[in-house]
Amino acid sequence: xxxxxxxxxxxKVTVKLLHHYHRIGLLIPTEISGAGYRLYxxxxxxxxQQILLYRELDFTLEQIKELLQGNPDxxxxxxxxxxxxxxxxxxxxxxxxxxxxxxxxxERGEPMEDKELFKGFEREEDWKAALQEQNEYLKxxxxxxxxxxxxxxxxHMNEIALEGAAFMTSMADGLRTGRKxxxxxxxxxxxxxxxxxxxxxxxxxxxxxxxxx
Amino acid sequence: xxxxxxxxxxxKVTVKLLHHYHRIGLLIPTEISGAGYRLYxxxxxxxxQQILLYRELDFTLEQIKELLQGNPDxxxxxxxxxxxxxxxxxxxxxxxxxxxxxxxxxERGEPMEDKELFKGFEREEDWKAALQEQNEYLKxxxxxxxxxxxxxxxxHMNEIALEGAAFMTSMADGLRTGRKxxxxxxxxxxxxxxxxxxxxxxxxxxxxxxxxx
DNA sequence: TGTATTGCCTCCCCTTAGAGGAGAGTCAAC
DNA sequence: GTTGACTCTCCTCTAAGGGGAGGCAATACA
Numbered sequence: 001x002x003x004x005x006x007x008x009x010x011x012k013v014t015v016k017l018l019h020h021y022h023r024i025g026l027l028i029p030t031e032i033s034g035a036g037y038r039l040y041x042x043x044x045x046x047x048x049q050q051i052l053l054y055r056e057l058d059f060t061l062e063q064i065k066e067l068l069q070g071n072p073d074x075x076x077x078x079x080x081x082x083x084x085x086x087x088x089x090x091x092x093x094x095x096x097x098x099x100x101x102x103x104x105x106x107e108r109g110e111p112m113e114d115k116e117l118f119k120g121f122e123r124e125e126d127w128k129a130a131l132q133e134q135n136e137y138l139k140x141x142x143x144x145x146x147x148x149x150x151x152x153x154x155x156h157m158n159e160i161a162l163e164g165a166a167f168m169t170s171m172a173d174g175l176r177t178g179r180k181x182x183x184x185x186x187x188x189x190x191x192x193x194x195x196x197x198x199x200x201x202x203x204x205x206x207x208x209x210x211x212x213x
Numbered sequence: 214x215x216x217x218x219x220x221x222x223x224x225k226v227t228v229k230l231l232h233h234y235h236r237i238g239l240l241i242p243t244e245i246s247g248a249g250y251r252l253y254x255x256x257x258x259x260x261x262q263q264i265l266l267y268r269e270l271d272f273t274l275e276q277i278k279e280l281l282q283g284n285p286d287x288x289x290x291x292x293x294x295x296x297x298x299x300x301x302x303x304x305x306x307x308x309x310x311x312x313x314x315x316x317x318x319x320e321r322g323e324p325m326e327d328k329e330l331f332k333g334f335e336r337e338e339d340w341k342a343a344l345q346e347q348n349e350y351l352k353x354x355x356x357x358x359x360x361x362x363x364x365x366x367x368x369h370m371n372e373i374a375l376e377g378a379a380f381m382t383s384m385a386d387g388l389r390t391g392r393k394x395x396x397x398x399x400x401x402x403x404x405x406x407x408x409x410x411x412x413x414x415x416x417x418x419x420x421x422x423x424x425x426x
Numbered sequence: 427t428g429t430a431t432t433g434c435c436t437c438c439c440c441t442t443a444g445a446g447g448a449g450a451g452t453c454a455a456c
Numbered sequence: 457g458t459t460g461a462c463t464c465t466c467c468t469c470t471a472a473g474g475g476g477a478g479g480c481a482a483t484a485c486a
Contacts (some may be wrong), residue, residue, distance in 0.1 A: 003462080004463075005461095005462070016444065016445060017444070017445095019464090020444055020445095024443095035451075035452055035453085035463075035464080036451090036464055036465090037452080037462090037463060038464090049331065052331070053308070056305075060443090061442080061443070062442090082309060082312050082313075085305055085308060086309070088305060089306065092298055092301060093302070095269065095298060096295060096298055096299070099295050099298070100295075118224045118225060118265075216433080217433090218433070227473085227474080228434090229473065229474060229475085230473070232435090232436090233472070246481095248434080248435080248481055248482085249434080249435055249481095251435095273472090274471075275471090
């Protein structure tokens, strides 16, 4: 059992926030001591983690409350949350792209089109639609190419293509920003990539991958 | 010159927000028409872009105002903004990491340490410090690890590293500029890459390479 | 030329997600 | 038994807008 201050330190939030979440019924302490002190157990901490994740995704506290009460299946929630965070990351990537364009066009003295200035600032719904479009485009070109090789399920291939693209962009980004080869983020990235390949039947040893890389 | 609605559509914000930014003196229209209509020119749009970027980085509007008035050098601002966005992206990556850990430890039924639950939720300053630490740690372990594997000639490794880097950058560049997978330049690039690998004793068939790619 | 629609304005109040602080009780340690 | 750190409730304050009313302005079209 943790007190407010302990929870606050553990989760890097303020005590005020815990009060607030209690008051609005979003995170009720596991137990209240005789003196009225809030005491939180592990399951409350887990709930707090969920809350903070959802908050990171710009859900309102009201929405978070619903999400957490309607759906008791934590794994599904986690899946969803990851998808949304990935989307958000991609949005940031797109903003970075726009930033780059702005910088280079400015160096060259070429003016940018006004509407170009705002790519990446779409609301997430628009953004989702745009992704959808691109996915379809990929599927098409991808299917076309595939006629020469083995037939595949589009669903499956799509997944692979997306993973690959994500991997490449992330790596390229790392190179561009001078992130070191031994950075933890890079290692994690590669780890996931290899795991993904393995899962999809293209096993490759870390050594071979390293040699090629 | 654009009216509020036009600017709103261009930049995907609401008219209300433009009113608001005008009222607090953050974004003053280039001109006010006889009837009191707000009219925005390109330089106002550029300022709006800056504002939205800073907002994305969680600066308060007050801070943004200062940043934009104190420093007239747009390029420096852009540089800074990109750094911060990159940092933010890395923070998201770390959160994703934590999410993954939570998921797998949950699948295996192993409980997670309470404090582990909150990695990635640090405020950005803490977060920067943590990254620094980890980098150093990795550098150490990396050197350490290398002792166990085969000794290599730096000359040779260098060559390979250079080829690899060149290949990656070229590919990344291609992706970024939307060059198609079946572009002749890409094919040539891949051809050279495969040949290089072969020469250096890491033969890989075109099929395997394609599968992995 | 009139009329309808759409767009714009100001003004005022509402909301969300907390932060700040006052005043008072509680706990642990020396 | 006192002190210092911690906790509680209650109240007010803030930032960043959103909603809507009431009233001009501009455009479209018949």
